[in-house]
Amino acid sequence: MNTEERLNLIKRNTEEIIGEDELRFMLESGQEINHYIGFEISGKLHIGQAVIVMQKVKDLMDAGVKVHLFLADWHSYLNDKFGGNLEIIKEIADGAFKEILKASILTLGGDPEKLTFIKASEYYATHPDFWLTFLEVSKNTSLPRIERSISIMGREEGQTKDFGSLAYPPMQAADIFAMNIQIAQGGIDQRKIHVIMRDTADKIKTNMPMFHGKRMKPVAIHTPLLPSLAKPAIWPIPEDMNKRELLNKGKMSKSDPNSAMFMMDDPEAIRKKIMKGFCMEKEIGYNPILRWFEMIVFPREKSGFKIVRPEEHGGIISFKDFKDLESKFEKGDVHPIDVKNFLADYLIEMFKPAREHFQKPAYKKMLDRMEEILGKIKAKSH
C-alpha cells in the first residue's frame, strides 16, 4: 500500500480528521505510528461502537498503524459506570468487555490477536509521570472549557456533577500524551476533548508529543455517530432546521434498550428493532434507516446490492450506490418495508460470527455475569 492508499483507507467514512497534514507526513515517513481509542467500561457495545468505531480501528490496522484499545476503567469510575464500583469495572474490563471488543473485530474480518489492550489503572500505576502531564493539561485549560467538553459523558447541561468528573477531560488528554499516541480516534462526540488535547499539546513538557524525534500534535480522527432508529423529538421537522444535523444528534444510547442494537442480539430482536424504526415513505431528509444503509451497508457492498421482493411489490430492484437508493426511495420506487427487510436480513447475517462467539459457554458465562451485575445495580438504585 502506498501513502495515498493508506491515507484513503484511514480517511474513509470519517466525519473529520483534525491534522491531516501531520497524518500525511507520518505516513510518508514510513515510521511506526501509534493509535489509541479509549473505551469506557460499560455494558455491551452497541453497534455504533462495535461496527462504526471498530471498523475504523480495523481500517487503521490494515493501513499499518499500531492500534491500542484503552480500557478506561478509572474514567468509567468517574462516570459512575457499574454503580461507580471500581472493582466490578476492572473485572468486566478484563473479562466480558475485552471479549466483546475482540468479537467485534472478528466480525469485521480482523484478527483479534493483533489488538493491544491497555488498562488505565495499570498504566497509571506504572507511569507516575502521567500525573504531571495531567496537571500540565489542567493548568493550560480553562474551567469553562472543561465544563463544555464534559457533555460527552452523557450528562445534560446544568445537571450536577461532582468535582471528579472535571478531571475526566484532562485525564483523557494526558492519556494521549503519556502513551505517546500520534492518532487519537473517537466518535465525533469526542471532538471537544480532542481539541483541548491538541490545543494543549504545545504546552506539555513531561510527555511531549513526539513522532520519532520530531515534535508533533497528535491527530484526531472522528467517526460519525450511528443514529437511533427512533422518531425524532419533533416531527415534522421545521423548515429552518438541518435534518442531517438532527439525525446525527439522535445518537444511539445504550441506556435506552430500544434505541440500541447489539451484535449479539438474536435474529428476532434485530428484526424487531429494525421494524420499529422510524421510516417515512419517500422521506430522505430524516431517515435513520437509510442512514444505516449509508453507514453500514454501502461501505461493505461497494458494487451495490439488490433487494428481492415479491412480484406484487415490484420484484427485484438493485442499487449501485447510496445516491441511487436515496433517489429511488424518494420517488417511491422502494418502500420502507423493502429496505427494512433487507437491512434486518443483512445485519442478522453480518453479526452471525459475534452471535456464535457468545454462544460458546465460556463467553456466554462472561456476558451473563455482566448482565447479572447490571441487573443488580439497576435493582439497587431503585
Add this chain to the structure above:
RNA sequence: CCGGGAGAAGCUAAAUGGUUAGGCAGAGGACUGUAAAUCCUCGAUUAGUAGGUUCGACUCCUACCUCCCGGACCA
C-alpha cells in the same frame, strides 16, 4: 459542623389528615404493506428509610439517609 429547603413510577406533577389526578415516556391492540400520526386498553398493594401521633398519614411529629442552597472553619 451550623442553618434553610427538597425527596411520590423511567421522568414530571396535582390533591385543607379521608384512602395517590394528569402529562411525557413505556407495553398491548386497531388502522396503515414498516415506523410515525390518530383511536382504544394497561401501568405505583404505594410515597427516601425506620418509628410515632391518629378511627384514618403522601400530608403532622422524631431519628436517620441522600441531594440542593447558604454560612462557619481556613490551621
